[in-house]
Amino acid sequence: MESDSRLVLYPQLSPFASGYLKADDIHTLYYEQSGNPKGIPVVFLHGGPGAGSQPKHRQFFDPKHYRIIIFDQRGAGNSTPRGELRQNTTAHLVSDIEMLREHLGISRWHVFGGSWGSTLAMTYAIQHPERVLSMTLRGIFMMRQSEMQHFLYGMRSIFPEAWENFVAPLSMAEREDVLGTYYRLLTHPDQSVHLPAAERWSGYESACLRLIPEKPEAAKAVDVQDVSGHAYAIARLECHYFVHNRFQPDDYLLKNIHKIRHIPCVIVQGRYDIVCPPVTAYELHQHWPEARFIIVPDAGHSASEPGIVSELVKATNTFRTIKP
Numbered sequence: 001m002e003s004d005s006r007l008v009l010y011p012q013l014s015p016f017a018s019g020y021l022k023a024d025d026i027h028t029l030y031y032e033q034s035g036n037p038k039g040i041p042v043v044f045l046h047g048g049p050g051a052g053s054q055p056k057h058r059q060f061f062d063p064k065h066y067r068i069i070i071f072d073q074r075g076a077g078n079s080t081p082r083g084e085l086r087q088n089t090t091a092h093l094v095s096d097i098e099m100l101r102e103h104l105g106i107s108r109w110h111v112f113g114g115s116w117g118s119t120l121a122m123t124y125a126i127q128h129p130e131r132v133l134s135m136t137l138r139g140i141f142m143m144r145q146s147e148m149q150h151f152l153y154g155m156r157s158i159f160p161e162a163w164e165n166f167v168a169p170l171s172m173a174e175r176e177d178v179l180g181t182y183y184r185l186l187t188h189p190d191q192s193v194h195l196p197a198a199e200r201w202s203g204y205e206s207a208c209l210r211l212i213p214e215k216p217e218a219a220k221a222v223d224v225q226d227v228s229g230h231a232y233a234i235a236r237l238e239c240h241y242f243v244h245n246r247f248q249p250d251d252y253l254l255k256n257i258h259k260i261r262h263i264p265c266v267i268v269q270g271r272y273d274i275v276c277p278p279v280t281a282y283e284l285h286q287h288w289p290e291a292r293f294i295i296v297p298d299a300g301h302s303a304s305e306p307g308i309v310s311e312l313v314k315a316t317n318t319f320r321t322i323k324p
Helices: 055-060 090-103 116-127 145-152 160-167 174-186 191-207 216-225 227-244 252-259 278-287 306-321
Strands: 017-022 028-035 040-045 066-071 109-114 132-138 265-270 292-296
Touching (some): 017 090, 040 055, 040 090, 055 066, 055 306, 066 090, 109 116, 109 306, 116 132, 160 191, 174 191, 174 227, 252 278, 265 278, 265 306, 278 292, 292 306
Parallel strands (some): 040 109, 109 132, 265 292
Antiparallel strands (some): 017 028, 028 066
């Protein structure tokens, strides 16, 4: 497990079960289970919203100890319909988590979430603290207006070329309202309009994820290959949530953190995270001093960076001592 004193991901593994759960008259959710069928349950909440789950997400957890539950949120990954905005709110997602827990016959579980997944994890825990054994949070995002403005405009100060590509199709007037303009493009019925917009939105975020950015040609190849899938879902859903699913009040999570301060928690944050800057994680820790707060000195936002991986695996290993 050790590599240059850092922990690495557990080996690849396949699910021992998977299925689809009908959430309502529109949405069907994909879920899977891997690891130990009799192990301690842990649920993985992916980012985005809209990013979907990946096989490597199973690898943050000791498969001999954990019953690893991963699902694709509404409109994401293998859940259907992909990119669907109707009946897709934070409240719906929290309800889905509870429905999945009950469907699987689980009383309490560990909760793991990064980026938007950290937002959803905190929201779920605030509403259902009795169901949460521990929390592992990465790249903290609390969906406040200041954080969304940073994503839309602030990242330009570090990644000006990525931002210029992001807004290249927009007029100078439209650049004054990037969010509203992109929402109009991403919800346009014509694929020739919404797919290029999705590619630019997703490409902008991807270009800013890592301490050392990927080569532009590599990032472009990935985007083009999956433009009708991952890019479409993540762009539409992120923009949709920015427009329609803001918390009231804006600092809802911070105002309610007192409800979950008794839950063991580790917060892992990249020092050079441009997408979700460390100040957000720092503010969370000020309101939640009992949580262990870890700044990874050589990492950005991506969960794949070695220092982030190591601290996340350390956290899930530490929580193996907690039983339902």
